[in-house]
Amino acid sequence: MSEHTIKATSRNVEGKGASRRLRHAASIPAIVYGGKAEPMPIQLEHEKIWLASQHEWFYASILDLDIDGKVEKVLLRDMQRHPYKQLIMHLDFQRVDAKQAIRVAVPLHFLNEDKSPAGKAADVVVTHELNEVQISCLPKDLPEFIEVDLADLTLGQTIHLSELKLPKGVEVPELKLGKEHDVAVVVARAGRVEIEETPAGEGESADVPAAKVEKDAE
Numbered sequence: 001m002s003e004h005t006i007k008a009t010s011r012n013v014e015g016k017g018a019s020r021r022l023r024h025a026a027s028i029p030a031i032v033y034g035g036k037a038e039p040m041p042i043q044l045e046h047e048k049i050w051l052a053s054q055h056e057w058f059y060a061s062i063l064d065l066d067i068d069g070k071v072e073k074v075l076l077r078d079m080q081r082h083p084y085k086q087l088i089m090h091l092d093f094q095r096v097d098a099k100q101a102i103r104v105a106v107p108l109h110f111l112n113e114d115k116s117p118a119g120k121a122a123d124v125v126v127t128h129e130l131n132e133v134q135i136s137c138l139p140k141d142l143p144e145f146i147e148v149d150l151a152d153l154t155l156g157q158t159i160h161l162s163e164l165k166l167p168k169g170v171e172v173p174e175l176k177l178g179k180e181h182d183v184a185v186v187v188a189r190a191g192r193v194e195i196e197e198t199p200a201g202e203g204e205s206a207d208v209p210a211a212k213v214e215k216d217a218e
Helices: 016-024 046-052 172-175 210-217
Strands: 004-010 027-033 041-043 063-068 070-079 088-095 103-110 124-128 132-137 145-150 158-160 184-188
Touching: 004 046, 041 046, 041 063, 046 088, 046 184, 070 184, 132 172
Parallel strands: 004 063, 027 088, 103 145
Antiparallel strands: 004 041, 027 041, 063 070, 070 088, 103 132, 124 184, 158 184
16 A cells, blocks of 8 residues: 655635635645544645546545644545536545544556457457446555456456455455345457448349439339
């Protein structure tokens, strides 16, 4: 698990007006909650958070949230974006306990698809049914992503949740709910085969000119 530090500042003023002023000043209003401490309103620099938000680790890693010099371990739990502007409107962070398991959706990284028998075949379509998976683990065991090696993928093969190679200490809670929850992650299906057009005079006749059709209809 990599360490990523996010700097923040505590704030005393809350409400829509205060949040609006923060955004005008290129800052993001946010809240930190959970654990034994009270929820704490904070603010962060928009530019730095925007850059961080372009990376997977921002969404699926334990973050070191530095609030006025005091660091807390947190997870990003919610992000509100502007409907059409490149603006982050609000963030929710949850404190994590090193001894308590957490549930997090982590991205899947698909490897070696182009080297697999299915990936090399022109008439095979490889579909990624899932791009992330919900896992449970202690904070120290949280992976930034889970690799799915497709090197041996063949036509007609399906890779299910239960076949994922999980890091030590990591489990998929959904698998405990029954076999019907062991959903497909990757499927290799036969693609469409285009039918070649039959030349005129072989089989079906060629198109009849419109003028000819009108004359025959009279």
